[in-house]
Amino acid sequence: MVGTTVDRRAASGLGAAAAGMLLIAATYGMARFGVGLFAPRIGAKRPELTDVLGWAGAAQFTSYSLAAVLAARLVDRRPRAGLLLAGATAVTGCLGVAIAPTPALFVLAVFVGGMGGGFASPALVPVIDAVVAPRAGAAAQSVVNSGTAVGVIGAGVVASAAASVGAAWLFMALVCAAATAAAWWPARARGDLPAARPAATPPARPVRGPWRLLAVPAVAAVIAGAGSALIWTFGPLLITASGAVPAERVGRLWIALGLGGVLGVLTGALVRRSGTRGGWCWCAGALAVAGAGVGVSVAAGSAGAAYAGMALFGAGYMGLSGVLILWARQVWPGSAGAGTSVLFIALATGQALGSVGFGLARDLLDPAVLAGLAAGLCAAGGLTALAGRR
Template sequence: MKRTLQSIDAPATPLFAAGAVALIAATYGLARLGYGLFLPAFSAAFALSPAVGGLLASGTSVLYCAAALAGFRYAPTRPRLMTLLAGTTAALGSAGIASAPGTAFFAGSVLIAGLGAGFASPALVELVQRNVGSGKQKKFQSVVNSGTGFGVVAAGTLALAAGSSWRLAWGLIAVITLAAMIAVLRADTSASTSISGGDGGRGSGGGSGAASDAQAHAVSLRKLRRPIAAAFIFGAGSAAVWVHGRLLLQEQGGMPTAATAAAWVALGLGGGAAVLTAPWLARHAVGTTWRVTVLAVAAATGTFAVAPDIVILSFAASALFGLAYTSATSVLIIWASQVSASSAAGTSVLFISLVLGQSAGSALTGALIEAAGFGSAFVAAAACTAGALGFAPRRGEPR
């Protein structure tokens, strides 16, 4: 990838930093994860059955993977296009939810809104590499990734404040998403400082160049086998809290709906606080940071299982889960950058594995809840999460 030294070493502008964090917050925390927080209001407005609500959630996961696959293919060379798609799909979907006249239109809008997150991560991983000096990239990637937590806080706050005015809330989400996308595209300096043509990326090259790219990706995929397995198992275990956590607090802990939404605000605050872990993640080896963050997620999940009726512990577990989960996904981004020929493509692969694991884990946890109860299901989820430790980097692998 041919860029001038100025574009490699120039510090990212405050506008780029704020826009990148906001775009992750909007596409992940609001447009994608906000669906679950607003599901009670959606179900009342459109007479959604639990089965239909679950199918829509699964559908967003499938389309997320499709968008992330597009990111795998195009983000290394066309990150601005992927950024445009991220913001446009999330904003259009959110606007569609806000204005939906009926169930079919609403369902289609939910699916479109979920696409944005799949485009966003690989696009921003690449843009961070192009706009941030190499010595600060690991820290900056973690800072941007913490935007998910801020988005969850915003979604929880909107769910509490909006009440029956959920259409206004989702119209606001659309506006926030568009503003964040525009900020990133305006602040990105890589296109103007690029020597080669195209979207600030590589030239197309000849046949031998294409063969070299294919060979490099094959090598990268072999090196990604351990983090792919780790991401899948981690996703399967963490799904219990994301999908069934509020129901556990409500049914087993006896919390009112407003209190469980507040617990999710605490989860989001924990996720936002992951920005404070960025220097620690950048200084330590991936093996160390992966083990610590995965163990913390497992501990938080286990706390949900054993103390759902103790409000202080439940809120603390929510905050710890948000902090550790967001930090763990930052570790996956750093891990991908160290073993993959393309950080953007590697991140796409690992996040697809993560989401596929969450899809499988949510279904298995639901089945366990029906068969053995919430406590046993969440203990099993905590054990599954801890199982991801078995695929941590071996000694001597990336730092």
């Protein structure tokens, strides 16, 4: 009987981890990052939206930060509500992008869709911890966090197969709804989630380290985030416009990015070997080389450089975000969740600023120059991590 109970919990935990991965895939890889992927087709089919793509990129990064702030106050008490908010905002955003008749409504839809990831990640942490056996908790969280790469690959497949932009976003709205239901189902009747426990005594206040310990990684995240915004928001558009990759094959660029992102699971080993600062420098350096590769692809029309640059970008970015989590745990061990939120908000702030800046600069600078600037920012973000090192 005991063995049967353990087997059932293991199966339940595996299912919850897989469902959580799908929710991250839908909210991050599709609802949040899908705008950059579809930029070439959006520009071709709906040219009136081309001029607001930079603002749309800034909108989704900003809304992600807003949702992360709200989630930090909500999901510790009501994680199931956080899951539902993640799904509702992602679905609404995808539907809005599919049918938005004006640039203003398009940006608003992207803003709403970008909130999904900000709610999903914090809400899934207590859900997975409650459903999964303690000894499997770390592995389960790793499975969930791999969802971004999976979602990016899925979005690339959708972009390659869909007959139109509207149809693709309608399909992704359905995926977001299904993923939300799958993630909510194993948590629906749990009595060990915070919202289900009697509040007999107030929970202990988490112990936080000095804010100055987050200063260096936060500044580094803003700078590297600004550099990463070029590829997230405009990468496929610049590559297809240069002729390096035909517009009808744009989905392959995103698939390459997602496949590279799978290497993000090695972040823990990298940090154990090189430390948090060293791991950050390696990942930021990968982003810088990726930006240079995209620059070569648009200058020389090289498809190989484009695919290689996107794959390396995926590996560097997934590793970068993983290092931020480990850095927060190192310097704020008593409040790692709050520290992670701070650093992720810093990363998204840089991405919002970068999206606007690169959007304004697109008409003024050659695409290869823009890629060089992005690479320089990523490299600067890596070097910033060495500040104050003893």
